Amino acid sequence: MGSNLFYFNVLVLVFVVSCINQVWSQGVFDVKAFGAAFLNAWKQACRSGGTVLVADGTYLVNTIQFSGPCKGGVTFTVNAVIVAPKGKSTANYWISFHGITGLNIQGNGTFDGKGPSAWPYNNCHDASSCQPLSPTLVLTNVYQALVHNIRLVDSKGFQMKIEEGENVTINNITIKAPADSPNTDGIHTGNIKYVNILNSNIGTGDDCISIGPGTTNITITRVNCGPGHGISIGSIGLRSTDQNVKGVKVQSCKMRSTQNGVRIKTYTSPYQVSVSDVTFQDIIMDKAQNPIIIDQKYCGGSKRCKALFSTLQGTSNVQVKDVKFIGVRGTSSSEIAVNLDCSSSKPCQGIELDNINLSLASGGKATSSCSNARVSSSGTQNPPPCQNRMPLM
Template sequence: MATTGRANLIAFLLLGVASASIEAAGKIGLYDGDGIGLIPAKDEKVFNILSYGAKPDGKTDNVENFMDAWRAACDHSGKARLLIPAGVFSLSAIVFGGPCKGISPMVVQISGVLKAVPDVSMYPSPEWLLFEDIKGLVVLGGGAVDGQGQLMWSMNDCKKNPSCARLPSSIVLNRVADASVRRITSLNPMGFHFFVSQSKNVRMQRLKIIAPETSPNTDGIHISSSDSVRIARSRIETGDDCIGILQGSTRITINRITCGPGHGISIGSLGKREDEEDVSGIQVKNCTLRGTENGLRIKTWPFKPNVIPIRASGFLFQNIDLDNVKNPIVIDQEYCGGSKGCKMQPSQIRLSNIIFDNIVGTSVTPQAINLRCSSAVPCQNVHFHNINLSSAKGGPTTAACTNAKIYTNGLQNPPLRC
């Protein structure tokens, strides 16, 4: 069903989605950089990894030296900064674990280049640089982390082999609160570039995330089971989702991101595992996607036994420029991730209160909008306001819709009915 003239309802929903993030915004900015830069404060003790025997030769595995420096910094009773100066430091899997004893936040300055040891046996779990159980963290410095994934991507067969072992993500925040990550470059990860899990009040900005378009499963930023995460002013060029938002994520704001190449910005997939939680309060605003495989996508799995149905609601996609994108707007509740023999029983994931506002650009495929919602729990309150998606190749674009209650207002190109 399509209804026009619902501007008042759209405005109401916009206000509701925005209010969920206003409270988070103040908390997220807690360690956004006020008074914290590349020059340490006078009362801040610096723990330089060179003082702990680290060698910037790009060959020696410095994991023990880094651990010694981290333990000293984390155990310091005052303000502390772990300094990784200019130079190329080889490093295998490491856990920067807390809680720390000093005055929050702990500062980690990466001014040099960290290179992953290209030996998969050195990574017993799917993390390379893991920050865990820390309250108050600032990671900055203008340096880079190079996962050297090109030496290991041939082992990444997770699209074909469901029981595969996931390759390590470059930077992982797990059970971290009140954190800021900024001005860091991530190159060629083995797995994901960044993974934020079970964390709260995290701000990520001015990141450069780069990997070849053909690199497998190299998501830019992966978010799961986290609350109040804000990503802004970053460039992402990679081989999978630029940003992926998974189960249990709430109050996530994505603003001023340039994405492409890559697979776009995705919510999901949802409904694959037994212990998933609701997703709500997602804002994607003022972003540009160029030459991506998908644009704005929501994906849920068909019904799976023993999976408790969750709700996914309160999504706002606003002021988005989609340039030469293959599948600009997609809701896919029959997503199977390339699995063979996927049983197409209707998804039980409830999608509602979704807004697409001022979405413009060009579609490489004739079908610019594809809403494939569940016949068991149809999508509710899906709003389209000022949509203008023309064909990159000339000719008209089309839209397809099943099992969704939609509302349209303003310009609607292509026309959308359900």
């Protein structure tokens, strides 16, 4: 009996210790318990694989980076308002997550970048050189990550940047900034693979989503965009280090009163890189200014761009190929609803138009324009597809 009781007590002790360890490993570290010292709470969660909790109230947070590696997956739960300092900032980020495997950013809270206090200092459009204003949320070298349910408003620069990682999902988030806010791209990706963006509402002063160099295997589904510049691949070709973009699928999205609908933009530059294996499918346009556009003479209007590439006379060495536009429908606010303006030195190859139905919002007929593009079409074609216009070889 005594022996059995001894073993029973040992088993209970082992069970209790196991439970304690499990609770600790899944511990919740409320920043309030650390005097609102976010980094201290993060370090504890990172050591044990727990949760940082930001709840109840408003928190003013200066530039901060949460770094790994961590012992296990870490959850960052925001059920409050996190506010950036007012004024100009050109740091590489306001809030950064770096070097983490297994990251979950969640909650019903808001990241407020206080952009109106910084936007008057943005001169990148006119200056020959400039430093962009700080993005709100930056994820670098992050793997197996999920960002969901949060809100980002009024970033100084880009709202969210995801770079140099793998397997990142963005689900059910809201991003807002005024239509005239400069360079406030909603989500920007670069040098990353296997990205999934879905079920989100994005309205900004720039691209709702910008797919940058080195992005491969990205899927964008059920995203409502507007205001903004649409969903864009690019800009590509600005730097000699730019990598190929491949495996892009944008499906079941809506563009409302956007400057562009679905777009590929490449610089008039000497750098040889490619954009390939792209599908835009089941996209609804509601008074989009340029519903379908490939722009290989992009320079962004910046003096810096024109100074760098002034000798190229409007040619791009970026190869755009194997691009499908399927089931794109709705209204265009400009007469040219389909504009394929490709490079004379690297003409677009394998462009497919399948069941396109775009009407001019103000009445009348929309048109198509093609230059240096090899295009095939099938199904409904409104406006009528333009004829292939290829350079003389």
